[in-house]
Amino acid sequence: MAVLTMAKAINTGLAVAMREDPKVLVMGEDVGRLGGVFRVTDGLQAEFGEERVIDTPLAESGIIGTAVGLAMRGYAPVCEIQFDGFIFPAFDQITTQVARLHLRSDGALCMRVVIRVPSGGGIGAVEHHSESPEAYFAHTPGLRIVTPSNPVDAFTMIRQAVAHPDPVLFLEPKRRYWEKAEVDVTAALPPSIDLFRARVVRRGSDATLLCWGPMVRTCLEAAQADTRDLEVVDARSLAPLDLATIVESVARTGRLVVVHEAPVTGGLGAEIAAAVTEACFYQLEAPVLRVGGFSVPYPPARLEDIYLPDLDRVLEAVDRAMAY
Amino acid sequence: MAVDGGPELVQLLTPEGVLVEHPDFALALDDDEWRTRYEHLVMVRRLDAEATALQRHGELGLWAPCQGQEAAQVGAALAMRPTERIFPTYREHGMAYVRGVDPVTLLGLFRGTTLGGWDPAEHGFNLYTIVIGDQTLHAVGYAMGAQRDGAAEGVLVCFGDGASSQGDVAEAFVYAAVNDAPVVFFCQNNQWAISEPLERQTRIPLFKRAAGYGFPGVRVDGNDVLAVQAVVTAALERARAGRGPTLVEAFTYRMGAHTTSDDPTRYRTTAEGEAWRLKDPIERVRAHIVRSGIADAAWLGEVEQRAEALGEHMRSACRAMPDPAPASMFEHVYADAHPVIDRERQWLVTYLAGFTDAPTAGAGAGVG
Numbered sequence: 001m002a003v004l005t006m007a008k009a010i011n012t013g014l015a016v017a018m019r020e021d022p023k024v025l026v027m028g029e030d031v032g033r034l035g036g037v038f039r040v041t042d043g044l045q046a047e048f049g050e051e052r053v054i055d056t057p058l059a060e061s062g063i064i065g066t067a068v069g070l071a072m073r074g075y076a077p078v079c080e081i082q083f084d085g086f087i088f089p090a091f092d093q094i095t096t097q098v099a100r101l102h103l104r105s106d107g108a109l110c111m112r113v114v115i116r117v118p119s120g121g122g123i124g125a126v127e128h129h130s131e132s133p134e135a136y137f138a139h140t141p142g143l144r145i146v147t148p149s150n151p152v153d154a155f156t157m158i159r160q161a162v163a164h165p166d167p168v169l170f171l172e173p174k175r176r177y178w179e180k181a182e183v184d185v186t187a188a189l190p191p192s193i194d195l196f197r198a199r200v201v202r203r204g205s206d207a208t209l210l211c212w213g214p215m216v217r218t219c220l221e222a223a224q225a226d227t228r229d230l231e232v233v234d235a236r237s238l239a240p241l242d243l244a245t246i247v248e249s250v251a252r253t254g255r256l257v258v259v260h261e262a263p264v265t266g267g268l269g270a271e272i273a274a275a276v277t278e279a280c281f282y283q284l285e286a287p288v289l290r291v292g293g294f295s296v297p298y299p300p301a302r303l304e305d306i307y308l309p310d311l312d313r314v315l316e317a318v319d320r321a322m323a324y
Numbered sequence: 325m326a327v328d329g330g331p332e333l334v335q336l337l338t339p340e341g342v343l344v345e346h347p348d349f350a351l352a353l354d355d356d357e358w359r360t361r362y363e364h365l366v367m368v369r370r371l372d373a374e375a376t377a378l379q380r381h382g383e384l385g386l387w388a389p390c391q392g393q394e395a396a397q398v399g400a401a402l403a404m405r406p407t408e409r410i411f412p413t414y415r416e417h418g419m420a421y422v423r424g425v426d427p428v429t430l431l432g433l434f435r436g437t438t439l440g441g442w443d444p445a446e447h448g449f450n451l452y453t454i455v456i457g458d459q460t461l462h463a464v465g466y467a468m469g470a471q472r473d474g475a476a477e478g479v480l481v482c483f484g485d486g487a488s489s490q491g492d493v494a495e496a497f498v499y500a501a502v503n504d505a506p507v508v509f510f511c512q513n514n515q516w517a518i519s520e521p522l523e524r525q526t527r528i529p530l531f532k533r534a535a536g537y538g539f540p541g542v543r544v545d546g547n548d549v550l551a552v553q554a555v556v557t558a559a560l561e562r563a564r565a566g567r568g569p570t571l572v573e574a575f576t577y578r579m580g581a582h583t584t585s586d587d588p589t590r591y592r593t594t595a596e597g598e599a600w601r602l603k604d605p606i607e608r609v610r611a612h613i614v615r616s617g618i619a620d621a622a623w624l625g626e627v628e629q630r631a632e633a634l635g636e637h638m639r640s641a642c643r644a645m646p647d648p649a650p651a652s653m654f655e656h657v658y659a660d661a662h663p664v665i666d667r668e669r670q671w672l673v674t675y676l677a678g679f680t681d682a683p684t685a686g687a688g689a690g691v692g
Contacts, residue, residue, distance in 0.1 A: 051472055057502060062461055062495035069465020072444070075472070093492070096455045097462070104440040104451055107656040141657055165659035192660065240663050 001184055007040050007177040009151035010116075012185055013158035014041065014078065018048050024162055025070065027054040028063055028080030028116075037082055038118055038177055060086055064093040067113050068101065076112040078162060084119035084171075085128025091136070098167045099142030113167045114158075119147075120214045120261050121308055122175035124301040131298060132262035137169050138239040138271070145239040146195055147171035149216035151181040153236065160195040171238075173214035198242035200249060204231035207255035207321050210246060210272065212238060215259045215309060222314040230318065238268060246272065247279045254285035255321040259309050264292040286324035291317045326515050326522055327599045329575040330529070334544040336551040339603045341611025343550075351554035355618045361398060361549050362613055363627050365606045368394045368418040370631035371427045372580075374638045375417070375434070379584040383642050384434040388415045392547070392579030395605030396512050398422055399552030400574070403560055404480055406448060411463040411481040414452040415512075419482070423449040427634065428641040437648055457483055457490030460509065464496045467505040467563075478560035480508045486517025488533070489525045497537040497569075506563035508556060509534075509571045512546060514578035519591040534571035546576030547605040577603070650676060 032055035035042030045053035121130030223230035258269035269290035397418030463481030534541030559570035
């Protein structure tokens with residue numbers, strides 16, 4: 001066992017994946033010599049060389065577009081988009097090419113591409129460095145989206161994502177990069193289906209808090225601080241959603257509060273609310289409630305503590321759910 | 325009105341069918357090779373005319389004609405080794421033909437039976453790409469892969485004068501340049517991006533843009549099959565030798581409409597079309613091979629018969645092409661099992677089975 005930060009856990013997972021499979025490449029802005037602005041790729045170029053750890057030109061569509069060609073050639077590129085707000089220049093390549101080439105080729109082409117995106121807020125950053133863009137991509141058939149909430153999951157999930165034959169968006173909650181946990185770096189890789197399973201991280205009976213990435217810790221703290229018996233479910237996979245685990249939880253508790261950083265309007269919480277309402281209509285004691293970012297552009301950093309869901313915002317929603 | 329390619333245009337066969345020399349580029353063909361080129365050009369024009377007619381008869385939803393660009397496409401494709409990959413737009417029917425893709429296969433995309441239609445590896449010919457310019461980055465990435473494989477292999481990617489304005493094309497130039505990627509950027513400047521003339525895309529000749537990125541650019545007569553092959557061959561040899569990318573601007577003309585939905589009489593003159601008709605890519609080859617005794621009237625007649633047979637093949641095969649089975653839309657969305665796909669497919673199958681006149685929902689051929 002080793003005590004690793006989430007950043008180091010992803011770094012270690014990437015190194016393991018690259019040692020096991022010579023086709024795995026890492027590419028992005030500043031990922032080589034610098035080791036990435038969050039140091040997630042630190043040391044990889046020294047170990048694997050410039051041919052496998054590529055400092056790309058500063059052009060995000062180019063990162064993803066050339067990764068498509070490398071994947072066509074049999075490589076497995078792991079692309080880093082430096083910050084969430086910079087993924088949009090690559091939006092076209094991701095949604096019209098990466099997501100569709102397996103289908104367009106009747107299965108002949110494999111888009112084994114991982115797109116790593118440090119995402120979410122909470123670090124006092126300037127504009128375009130705190131976004132939660134998952135809903136744009138969850139709406140796009142052909143993509144898979146996963147997000148770890150802790151170092152143990154991060155180490156395993158990055159390796160599973162790299163091994164998976166479908167393109168995977170890997171959202172890294174950047175404000176949790178420095179949180180530590182004991183990680184077994186010799187653990188065997190679990191089957192890929194596990195990558196898309198949600199996990200009940202705290203058992204409870206009064207209400208379910210469904211969350212992912214940075215909000216898992218927030219929800220756990222809220223549950224621990226509260227007198228009610230709250231269940232916390234870490235979604236882990238946003239596309240596909242593990243509805244079976246979510247529905248099983250809500251069927252027991254009768255109440256669901258979905259918590260995410262992204263704006264509530266058109267967010268994944270809406271998709272989850274609709275699906276859970278359909279599946280659990282007779283078990284629900286209250287409407288599915290959503291706690292998320294306000295429907296405004298991510299605010300200046302001095303306001304982000306107000307914007308981001310926190311312990312009190314989560315429990316305020318639980319109050320409302322319990323009042324029905 | 326852009327008709328003249330200017331003094332830097334590389335030409336080896338004049339519109340009158342006369343061979344001319346160029347200080348930098350040369351290519352000698354034997355009689356068989358000349359006849360092959362002529363036949364390819366004729367077949368491609370027939371293929372294109374047949375598909376246009378099929379659209380007019382309601383058999384295709386759309387067709388993007390390549391008439392006028394046959395020499396650019398045939399010449400470039402013939403410059404490549406069969407193992408080298410071509411990344412087309414959606415108008416490279418001539419390259420597809422040279423690469424052995426059955427023209428009927430090309431029709432599926434335009435009839436609406438498939439989003440692709442062939443295995444890129446089987447023909448070394450990537451799928452048509454409809455989003456303008458996206459494929460230039462794919463080609464550069466593929467070429468970077470060839471570098472990592474240690475393969476002395478060139479890659480060719482097509483785009484047009486309109487696409488030259490796309491950000492992805494600019495990014496592809498940058499990525500290729502800094503990586504010395506073995507790629508040939510093959511721009512068919514057909515003078516028109518739907519209704520927008522070249523002047524709406526650029527203030528300098530397109531081939532000169534390459535200099536700004538640090539690699540050579542060449543303008544070739546795109547209606548001269550010999551010159552195109554010579555110039556692309558040189559660019560590929562440069563790529564294979566590890567000396568990086570080249571931009572080849574094939575100066576040509578879209579004789580037809582942008583697509584069968586387009587009406588070019590709204591934006592260009594008949595005089596322009598007539599001026600370009602005098603530079604027809606097929607007529608000059610015919611003039612050369614007839615004058616030099618490479619082909620006689622009997623052989624030309626045989627080619628016409630083969631073109632007619634191709635047309636008949638396309639007509640009958642297109643009309644016989646079945647609609648895909650409804651549930652086939654769920655195939656290959658993902659490489660691995662996916663719960664949403666499984667659930668929605670099952671729902672559709674059950675739903676359709678509830679109709680007394682239900683189409684076949686599952687795998688296999690559906691209704692014709």
